[in-house]
Amino acid sequence: MDMAAAGIIRQHLIDPEICIRCNTCEAICPVGAITHDTRNYVVDASKCNSCMACIPPCPTGSIDNWRTLPASLAWSIADQFAWDALPPELWPEQMAAAGATETEFAEPPAVPAEQEQFNSTSFGATLPPWSAAHAYTNLFGPKSPEKFLSATVAGNVRVTEVGKVYDTHHIVLDFGNLPFPVLEGQSIGIIPPGQDAQGRPHHARQYSIASPRNGERPGYNNLSLTIKRVLEDHQGHPVHGVASNYMCDLQVGDKVQVIGPFGASFLMPNHPRSNIVMICTGTGSAPMRAMTEWRRRLRQSGKFDGGKLMLFFGARTKEELPYFGPLQNLPRDFIDINLAFSRIAGSPKRYVQDAMRERAADLAALLADSNTYIYVCGLKAMEEGVVLALRDISEQSGLSWDRVAPALKNEGRLHLETY
DSSP: OOGGGSOEEEEEEOOTTTOOOOOHHHHHOTTOOEEEOSSOEEEOTTTOOOOOTTTTTOSSSTTOEEEEEEGGGOOOHHHHHTOSSOOOOOOHHHHHHTTOOOOSBOOOOOOOGGGGSOOGGGGSOSSOOTTOOOOOOOSBSTTSSSOOEEEEEEEEEEOSOOOSSEEEEEEEEEOTTSOOOOOTTOEEEEEOSSBOTTSOBOOOEEEEBOSOTTTTTTTSSEEEEEEEEEOBOTTSOBOOOHHHHHHHTOOTTOEEEEEEEEOSSSOOOOSTTOEEEEEEEGGGGHHHHHHHHHHHHHHHHTOOOOOOEEEEEEESSGGGSTTHHHHHTSOTTTOEEEEEESOOTTSOOOOHHHHHHHTHHHHHHHHTOTTEEEEEEEOGGGHHHHHHHHHHHHHHTTOOHHHHHHHHHHTTOEEEEEO
């Protein structure tokens, strides 16, 4: 984008006070305009083409901020990295002093032809299922009347076998008498104590909720999280993640600062006979556990009529797969479980998309049913393979992907949440 020739521009900015550094915007940006450092996520004005692809998926709304100013005064990447808050709008006098004479915003350039290539992110829905429950969001946070909510740790157990490079915990937080309504598929932010290397308070880290809407323990005002800390990097060097280590080391009775909840689209359907296909890796299993447990409780109470559950769950090994034991205890007539392991000695690498292709006939039948909802959560690297598998399964079964894909997106039936 030729900033000098643009006159007045409408610069896209991210609010550092609200952003929870979930990486959704950077992962989804089709032109690579968004980047980050240890403090902030920022937008490069020379690359941003105002395509708006990053706006709907943002769980907090921090991405939807703009400033009108002369191109010559556009905030640089370095400027934005140093912010603790958004700058104010320029006064007309400041605009005139900068030599602004244009009366219209610069027209954004045409979307590059590269975006017309296969882009898995573009298939994800930004609307929730029509039958989803109402989601409350941003009840607590930097710009809410109550900045933070204090929660008490009610439980902390390891849910993978002890490993050399990983350690995954199931953590239960209790909110006492303070209302904190959440739904399956939502997330919260945790504020780690202390300060960063620049002496400023740590930003929130985002974690998906792993328990159903009525709590980890029904009848109690609590929820659970699935948190993995990496103990060493690929070179074998120790890793000391600020938030993950803090959370995994918490003891029962400790207090944590919470903001949120976040997310209004990655929500499960509630109407009878709705089918749910869950595809995940690692701690991406958290929202899938929440959905599965809510369905299990409904089934147990006789309040849900039909609807299939199908799970594709990937990990490097069985030992690294969270909740492996409890998964084996779920009735097979309740949930169809398909596991994929990529690092089993003596076996070929197998990923979730491989398992999906093996079950192509069953998935094709579900794709043909307008009551089917698909949820993908885990590492960003899995996303393209999963969407391509859905496309191929559709085409090979005689369904037109050109018709199936828009329906999945527009009807809130394909949700992608990768990082």
